[in-house]
Amino acid sequence: MKKSTEADIAMSKAAVKISGDLFSNPLCEQDQAFRESMTALDTAMKRMDSFNQEKVNQISKTVIDPLKKYSSVFPSLNMAVKRREQALQDYKRLQSKVEKYEEKEKTGPTMVKLHQAREELRPVREDFEAKNKQLLDEMPNFYHSRIDYFQPSFEALIRAQVAYFSEMHNIFSELTDQIDQAGLTDEQRERENEAKRALSIVADD
Template structure:
């Protein structure tokens, strides 16, 4: 920052203090304040929306990765015992159910491996088909919209600085008029200060009027701009979960028919309790 810039910053800081303490009359534009408040609300909400949309994608990827981790653990769980160990464990259970337990173990082992393979496919295909259009139609779109805030905020900052300059010059002119000096240069100084005040007012009003005109336009554009992205978001969600359902639904027909029937009739809990009782009866 140049020396002139530093000097202006110091003067503006002093003007702000005097405004807060009531020593300087502040220029107020209610219409501008209203439009700036609406703009700030839009900025806060759209930046929050961008953050939440990024989080949604990350959470979706975490969910599918967690599914893979669970399926991998299940696949290992059902495949840890070799045939000899399975046979030895089975002899400790009632001999009537030995063949049934061993056959179900083979079925579940095969199904869990297939489930793991299915989730790997789901992660590689469904997430890939979701992430690319999600970035293109949603994340990139809102990021582009939010990028304009930097330029607009700079214009608002510049407008506020010009307002401080104008208020400071008004105060300076007011003091000069209220306490005239018997000096040969007084009239000349009065003309110069009056001209500087008019110039400061012109710069302030130019930026103030421009923002009063442009900020409402930006706020009104939000619906038309975000509508296509919202529609794409809903459609991509529907496609992802429909694709996931189709992939996982293919496993339903391969589930043990008895297990499905027992689940429907409410007997599955009883079967689980029976298995737990047999485990407690093991002499280990």
């Protein structure tokens, strides 16, 4: 999305530069009709650039920024998984220690060590179970909420595009009315240009 908005800005700025270059062409000083057409084009391109910037700003607020916030959650989730994994390793290590003492002969010193190992295991087990329960509760909720989170951004993106292209339709319709003096079709213009090129070649010869 960021690359798309950057490309939109680059395209819009390039269009403004093209119209500016044409407007500053010496032909504008020599031909009144050409100058009027280039003035209309320059105005239209600047309007397009302005609406494009509004669209990009809207997309940044409603799509890019929310998705940045969403993606920022992943590092903390990964850290929670790592903490749970570490708690599991500690739990397994102490559980193995308890089992080792349970397998030994029930002598006084062994029973003391078994009791100590069980006491050491209890808070570690509770810590693991708490971390594990938190992930089991939160991870599915986070996973299932992804579409609900993205849907408003997707709708905002479509609305921004609709508003922009509606304005572009109006701008270019007005521009066409301003510069299309002859009212020719594209095919007719192409044939006219071909005829002019042929005439210029003959004149050069």
